[in-house]
Amino acid sequence: MKRLKLTILSTYPVWPRKHGGQLRIYNLYQNMSQYFDTTIISLNDNNTFTEYKVGDLSEISIPKSDQHRNLEWQLQKKFSGISISDIILEKLIPYTPMYRNVATKHMDNSELIVSAQPYLFHLMEMYHGKKKLIYDSQNVEYILKQQILPDIRESKNLLDKLFRLENRALKMSDIILTCSNEDSYNFQQIYNMGYDKMILTPNGVDTELVKYVGFSERQQHKKKLGLVKDTRVVFIGSLHKPNIEAVEEIIKIAHQLPDTQFIVIGNVNLLFLKKIIPKNVTFTGMIEEKEKKSIYAYADFVINPMKNGSGTNLKIAEYMACGLPIISTSVGARGYQIKEGSEIIISSLGEFPEKIKKLSVNKLLQQSLSKHGRLIVEQNYSWDKIAENSLRQIKRYL
Numbered sequence: 001m002k003r004l005k006l007t008i009l010s011t012y013p014v015w016p017r018k019h020g021g022q023l024r025i026y027n028l029y030q031n032m033s034q035y036f037d038t039t040i041i042s043l044n045d046n047n048t049f050t051e052y053k054v055g056d057l058s059e060i061s062i063p064k065s066d067q068h069r070n071l072e073w074q075l076q077k078k079f080s081g082i083s084i085s086d087i088i089l090e091k092l093i094p095y096t097p098m099y100r101n102v103a104t105k106h107m108d109n110s111e112l113i114v115s116a117q118p119y120l121f122h123l124m125e126m127y128h129g130k131k132k133l134i135y136d137s138q139n140v141e142y143i144l145k146q147q148i149l150p151d152i153r154e155s156k157n158l159l160d161k162l163f164r165l166e167n168r169a170l171k172m173s174d175i176i177l178t179c180s181n182e183d184s185y186n187f188q189q190i191y192n193m194g195y196d197k198m199i200l201t202p203n204g205v206d207t208e209l210v211k212y213v214g215f216s217e218r219q220q221h222k223k224k225l226g227l228v229k230d231t232r233v234v235f236i237g238s239l240h241k242p243n244i245e246a247v248e249e250i251i252k253i254a255h256q257l258p259d260t261q262f263i264v265i266g267n268v269n270l271l272f273l274k275k276i277i278p279k280n281v282t283f284t285g286m287i288e289e290k291e292k293k294s295i296y297a298y299a300d301f302v303i304n305p306m307k308n309g310s311g312t313n314l315k316i317a318e319y320m321a322c323g324l325p326i327i328s329t330s331v332g333a334r335g336y337q338i339k340e341g342s343e344i345i346i347s348s349l350g351e352f353p354e355k356i357k358k359l360s361v362n363k364l365l366q367q368s369l370s371k372h373g374r375l376i377v378e379q380n381y382s383w384d385k386i387a388e389n390s391l392r393q394i395k396r397y398l
Helices: 021-032 066-079 089-095 098-110 141-149 152-171 182-192 215-226 241-256 269-270 289-298 312-322 349-361 363-380 383-397
Strands: 005-009 034-043 050-054 055-064 112-116 132-137 173-176 198-201 231-238 259-265 281-285 301-304 326-328
Touching: 005 021, 005 098, 021 034, 021 055, 021 112, 021 281, 021 312, 021 349, 034 098, 055 098, 066 089, 066 112, 066 152, 132 152, 132 363, 141 182, 141 241, 152 182, 173 182, 173 363, 173 383, 182 198, 198 383, 215 289, 215 363, 231 241, 231 289, 231 349, 241 259, 241 281, 241 301, 241 312, 241 349, 269 281, 269 383, 289 312, 301 312, 301 349, 312 326, 326 349, 349 363
Parallel strands: 005 034, 005 112, 034 055, 112 132, 132 173, 173 198, 231 259, 231 301, 259 281, 301 326
Antiparallel strands: 050 055
């Protein structure tokens, strides 16, 4: 069967694959490679032109020009360290003409064009009605940026532009991939959209790659390390406002539970370097995958005390695949159809300390959550199954 050509426009490089958006793009389209010959055209801040190829999935990553980066830095200054590089791309991409040139060449030769997030969709608009346009929405960006941006006049101007851009991406696309039913509903409410061209495409995990560590094996790891008497709870997060808020909650909880050890993985630590942290909270910063898996193998469970966010948390699927029991807010578990009590524990922020104490001593519940969490991921949230389901529905529009 002849594969169709598909071009994806991305605001960031997909290689190396670390954060959620990178993992989504790679895993979703790599698992569709029997049908699509895919090229990702991405932007980078590394001042380097790079090309990668894995099977039938290729990436061309183009560096932002010096003028692009200087203008970005000037516009960025008023936003208290919160990145606006994606929202201002429509304005700044003309200063990196290589991106438009390379993207146009590949879009001209493709049957399908994907915008991963809405920020480069304006480059696809000339193909409206001529090629199949797909908007792969990783979040409801308008809601997410409302939660993140500071309350200043400049933010309102950016949000107004984002509203118009996301609206165009939704209305002009032939297919919309949404991460959750909540996102689909919000698109319908905010932009007066129907559901007819939306395909639910949740975030998932590579179950072949992620090793399951069951309760008994986890206890063996703890015994080897002399940690049997300790309860160790993990959170992982990037330097992203919803994660920062979650860590602030963890610090409050840690004060109430001095005998529980909290391990925070990821570069969210950068915002807490100069703050007074309880002794039972450890920040690892960014670590290699091998070290992360080691921590996952001896941790008792994970917590996800998120207050805000859109899309879905890929880490939820990863936790379950690893065999880690989870205590999460409903916001933190959004987008996943998982049963409270048997596959995950859902809690309000105020009840987190009590839920942590109870799960710490309930070994049978830990065992049950671990086993059933892995099972639900294998059944519904492995990338191969997600891609297969989405591809089957995409084909209806071709």
